[in-house]
Amino acid sequence: MQPTPRIEGIVETILYVDDLERAVAFYRDVLGLTAQGGDRERFAVFNPGGRQVLLLFRRGATLVPTAVPGGIIPPHDGHGPHHIGFAITHESYEPWKEKLASAGVAIEGETHWPRGGRSLYFRDPDGHLLELITPGIWPNY
Amino acid sequence: MQPTPRIEGIVETILYVDDLERAVAFYRDVLGLTAQGGDRERFAVFNPGGRQVLLLFRRGATLVPTAVPGGIIPPHDGHGPHHIGFAITHESYEPWKEKLASAGVAIEGETHWPRGGRSLYFRDPDGHLLELITPGIWPNY
Numbered sequence: 001m002q003p004t005p006r007i008e009g010i011v012e013t014i015l016y017v018d019d020l021e022r023a024v025a026f027y028r029d030v031l032g033l034t035a036q037g038g039d040r041e042r043f044a045v046f047n048p049g050g051r052q053v054l055l056l057f058r059r060g061a062t063l064v065p066t067a068v069p070g071g072i073i074p075p076h077d078g079h080g081p082h083h084i085g086f087a088i089t090h091e092s093y094e095p096w097k098e099k100l101a102s103a104g105v106a107i108e109g110e111t112h113w114p115r116g117g118r119s120l121y122f123r124d125p126d127g128h129l130l131e132l133i134t135p136g137i138w139p140n141y
Numbered sequence: 142m143q144p145t146p147r148i149e150g151i152v153e154t155i156l157y158v159d160d161l162e163r164a165v166a167f168y169r170d171v172l173g174l175t176a177q178g179g180d181r182e183r184f185a186v187f188n189p190g191g192r193q194v195l196l197l198f199r200r201g202a203t204l205v206p207t208a209v210p211g212g213i214i215p216p217h218d219g220h221g222p223h224h225i226g227f228a229i230t231h232e233s234y235e236p237w238k239e240k241l242a243s244a245g246v247a248i249e250g251e252t253h254w255p256r257g258g259r260s261l262y263f264r265d266p267d268g269h270l271l272e273l274i275t276p277g278i279w280p281n282y
Contacts, residue, residue: 004173005233005236006173007189007228007229008227008228008230009189009190009191009193010189010190010193010195010225010228011228011278011279011282012224012226012272013154013225014223014224014225031148032145032146036279037279047280048150049151050150050191050281051281051282052151052193052281052282053279053282054151057224070253071260072252073252073262074249075222076222076223077223078219080218081217081218081219083198084153086150086151087148087152088147088148089149092146096146109206109212111209111214114210132148138188138194139177140177140191140194141192
């Protein structure tokens with residue numbers, strides 16, 4: 001009997017950006033994410049931890065099917081201001097506030113959650129709402 | 142000395158949908174994700190595995206700041222067709238094709254990647270491009 005298929009997590013989380021170079025600089029220099037591929041025209045790939053990737057696509061560059069050696073990637077695209085939440089430790093909450101302040105990134109909001117977690121909200125250069133979240137917000141985080 | 146702040150993964154991946162009830166049925170019944178909160182008006186929360194959540198927001202419901210007991214969530218929103226990629230095992234690739242076929246979900250594409258992974262592309266009810274990915278696509282997956 002075949003196994004019942006199941007999802008094993010989210011691998012690819014995506015944002016669409018107007019200026020790929022500007023976005024790459026922000027995610028690399030301000031958020032400290034490690035670049036691990038992509039090109040300078042269509043997309044950039046970051047490793048935010050574990051088995052996950054954050055893909056930044058240049059808006060409008062993926063509106064038609066993209067041929068790759070092993071097949072075709074169907075079209076996709078998006079307009080924001082989208083929202084993504086990143087995990088941080090409790091201990092790094094205040095250091096993150098200082099890091100963002102020193103980078104000239106305005107804090108747009110902070111939230112305390114009933115489970116004990118805290119969230120810090122700010123914008124990336126495209127206006128996407130980013131959130132840094134300490135554990136204690138969802139049943140599994 | 143304070144620790145250098147770092148990102149510890151992506152917790153929240155988001156899609157905006159026109160019909161929340163329809164989307165919840167799809168992610169629960171077709172993809173088999175476990176619901177773990179939300180409401181019927183603004184958003185739904187799914188557990189795709191690990192410490193991650195998939196949040197479905199009703200499009201237009203988050204355009205103004207949202208007051209929660211512990212603070213304010215700044216506005217966000219998005220238009221697709223957005224893209225998200227989920228992890229699946231090699232063994233479940235064919236069972237997933239059968240599952241999607243039995244649910245009447247058309248396969249829009251398949252890709253073989255140089256690292257050995259495979260991707261299966263299809264759409265959710267809002268036209269978002271979903272991808273089921275076996276390991277062997279990125280350096281860390």
